[in-house]
Amino acid sequence: MTGYSSLTDAQLIRAAKRGDHEAFTALAKRYEETVYKFSIKMCHDKQKAAENLQDTFISVFRNLSSFVGKSKFSTWLYTIVTNNCLMKQRRRKLRDLEDPLEIYDEAPAHHGDRQRAPIARWEETPADLLVKKELRVALNAAIEKLPVEYRVVFVLRDVEGRSTEDTAKILNLSVEATKSRLRRARAFLRDKLQPYIGSHFERTT
Amino acid sequence: MNCKQVYRHICENLDENIHSARCRAIRKHLVSCPDCGAYLDSIKKTIALYKTIPTPKVPSAIHRKMLRVLTAEMARPVRQPARKQAHASR
Numbered sequence: 001m002t003g004y005s006s007l008t009d010a011q012l013i014r015a016a017k018r019g020d021h022e023a024f025t026a027l028a029k030r031y032e033e034t035v036y037k038f039s040i041k042m043c044h045d046k047q048k049a050a051e052n053l054q055d056t057f058i059s060v061f062r063n064l065s066s067f068v069g070k071s072k073f074s075t076w077l078y079t080i081v082t083n084n085c086l087m088k089q090r091r092r093k094l095r096d097l098e099d100p101l102e103i104y105d106e107a108p109a110h111h112g113d114r115q116r117a118p119i120a121r122w123e124e125t126p127a128d129l130l131v132k133k134e135l136r137v138a139l140n141a142a143i144e145k146l147p148v149e150y151r152v153v154f155v156l157r158d159v160e161g162r163s164t165e166d167t168a169k170i171l172n173l174s175v176e177a178t179k180s181r182l183r184r185a186r187a188f189l190r191d192k193l194q195p196y197i198g199s200h201f202e203r204t205t
Numbered sequence: 206m207n208c209k210q211v212y213r214h215i216c217e218n219l220d221e222n223i224h225s226a227r228c229r230a231i232r233k234h235l236v237s238c239p240d241c242g243a244y245l246d247s248i249k250k251t252i253a254l255y256k257t258i259p260t261p262k263v264p265s266a267i268h269r270k271m272l273r274v275l276t277a278e279m280a281r282p283v284r285q286p287a288r289k290q291a292h293a294s295r
Contacts, residue, residue, distance in 0.1 A: 021276075021279045024275075024279065025272065025275060025276075028271070028272075028275060032263050032268065032271060033262060033263055036262075036263045036267070037260040037261075037262075040260050040261065041260060046261070046264075050267045050270070050271075053263070053267065053271050054270070054271050054274045054275075057271065057274075057275055058274065058275070058278050061275065061278055061279065062278075105213070106209075118239065118240050118243070119239075119240045119243040119244050119247075120243065121243045121246065121247075122243075122246060122247045122250050125250075126250055126253040126254045126257050127257070129250070129254060130254065130257055130258070135254075136258070139254060139255065139258060143255070154255075158252045158255065158256070159252075159255050159256055161256075183213070186248050186251060186252065187248070189251050189255070190247055190248050190251040193251055193254070194247070197247075
């Protein structure tokens, strides 16, 4: 397979479409860490992540002819891996999943109420905080509690670093809906971590 | 811009569109409101924590299995028809 590693995604895809299986294998190797790590972040389960890795590249192989390069290959890949992740998780009806996080549309209790305690500062750096085992456990517990439709937005946008527009495209959502889910997800996770960092504050609702 | 408006937008946009009029208004508010400043900082640190958590690499056994499965798939004489979730024309 000498030389494949120096080819661009577009070159590998063109070669794979012509039936060059080694080119497709090189493409899969190039992105397997991305797909596996994203799956781990979404599923928190190594077995499911391994299945997702295989399913994703089989889907990519079977559907490669439909990829015409209108979007980046990585965006298309994330669309496939995300769909596979979501299919593996129990889907909730929209009305069931919107309610628990709607409270995060409201500002925390301090706003406009000077009788309440001010919001505690998170003085420590993330690196210092990660030394605490109980916080690492809390990080996993919090994101597992986050409904999957919110978790996927948070992981794509904030952890994987995709743009808001790209995240919306991957999930077939509007930019506004993506931002709304992201806002709620960030606030939800922040509140779940708060007891492990500083003094707790009450919410308005 | 008041605290409630700032809350909504600092959580939504963070560092995006930092030169927009709304972003300038948020920055102006943050200078004089320690609560909103503390909240924004904690949101940023929440994101940083999740970005920093180490994620395991693909175990070699999983890598080898993926290659075996892919090789078998590519050797199939007749491809299965693409499913509806095939993301056509991307």
